Amino acid sequence: MNSAEVVEAMERICGQVHRTPLKQSSTLNAFTGGNIFMKMENMQRTGSFKVRGAMNKVMSLSEEEAARGIICASAGNHAQGVALAASQRQAASKIFMPKRTPSAKVEATKHYGANIVLKGETYQEAYSAAVGEMKEKGSTFVHAFDDPKVMAGQGTVALEMLQQLSDLDTILVPVGGGGLLAGMALAVKSFNPKVNIIGVQALGAPATYNFFTGKNKGSLNHVHTIADGILVKKPGELTFPIIRKYVDDMVTVTDEEIAYAMMFMLQREKTLVEGAGAASLAAAMCHKVKVHGKKVGCVISGGNADPSKIPVYRDLSKMVRQLHYIG
Incomplete structure (x- = not known):
């Protein structure tokens, strides 16, 4: 896969998908000390990137x-x-x-x-x-992530973000099998290599993080996270070489931190996002990456959360609140 394929994907699907907003929250900026721009893929057709x-x-x-x-x-x-x-x-x-x-x-x-x-x-x-x-x-x-055409399509998220705001310092991307991260990283580094690309994975399912950091090169036996959209046991065979080449860093977030970001979006922004969709925001809110004084893009990758589980998310988020990460 190359950047030309991402551009071709943009042209092929432009009439079939939404160009989603890149949204700011003054409350979120005040909490983090950064300029956070949320790419609202939860507002995409089908509710996800x-x-x-x-x-x-x-x-x-x-x-x-x-x-x-x-x-x-x-x-x-x-x-x-x-x-x-x-x-x-x-x-x-x-x-x-x-x-x-x-x-x-x-x-x-x-x-x-x-x-x-x-x-x-x-x-x-x-x-x-x-x-x-x-x-x-x-x-x-049609593979969920380990396919060049799929990765190229996901990379169009990055092209839109760069069109909407060309001088981002960092983009935080949730990662499971790595299709979104690989596609976006390749696109960003091809058109604006100064932008840092950081993958965010759930601590309960850290396969790609483990591969990236060299902690574990095997498939995980057990995975568990409220972020079901990124619940995988191993990264893709095609996605990981691209991630290794183009991604600057990777971090993990706990279920409690993910739930906290979900509840922030629900309570402060009146927007329901799913666990995977809140992972990148959790990394920014819970100090997993440096955002103070920086323009940081967070991919809110999806909004298909199960409303019946909101009480669980609320209870988990209280644990993070007690740690005084933010207000």
Whole structure:
């Protein structure tokens, strides 16, 4: 993948996805001492950035590939993106999702016309089941992150941010398998290499962080985090070399810190974001990166949180509040 492919993706999907706002919060700036700019991908079609990569991939398929039917595995947001893109191509789609996927994401995916199969406890288990069926039936597989077309589509988030504000100092990007981080890092470093790119991963599922820091090069046996959108056991084979080449640093955030950022957005900004979507903001709010006096972009990657779990998020956030990170 190269920067030209990201530009091509921008041109291919521009009429299919929203150009989301780059939003500031005076309250957030006062809390952190920085100039924080939130890229509101929770306001994207399907409620997540994932539709960008899915749309770019599906719209790139040949007629024969689309006619074979489209299959994927997803914790929820990629599923909705693939289902929507498949419907645009008038192609059948079948989505394998972990059993723990929030019901809101399952129902939304069904709404876009996909056939849903709940399989396994994690993304990897759902992925294995999807690959098995793909081999058996010859369907066209659309990977959630480990695909050049998908990564290029996700990289369009970075192009928009640079168009909206060209002099950002740092961009914080949530990371699971690494498709968003890889696509954005390549795009940013190609067009404005002075911008620091920092990946943010949940402490309960730190596979990419471990690879990046050299702490552990193997697949994780157990993962757990409220940020289900970035709940993976290992980084992508195609994404990680790009991350290693272009990303400046990586940090982790706890579930309590993620919940705190979620509740901040709900209470102060009147906006519901999901755990993965709040990870980058948590890193800025909880002092995981230096933001004081800097222009910092935070990718709010999705808004498909399960409303029934808000009491859990609220209770977790109280633990961080007691540590006096911010007001």
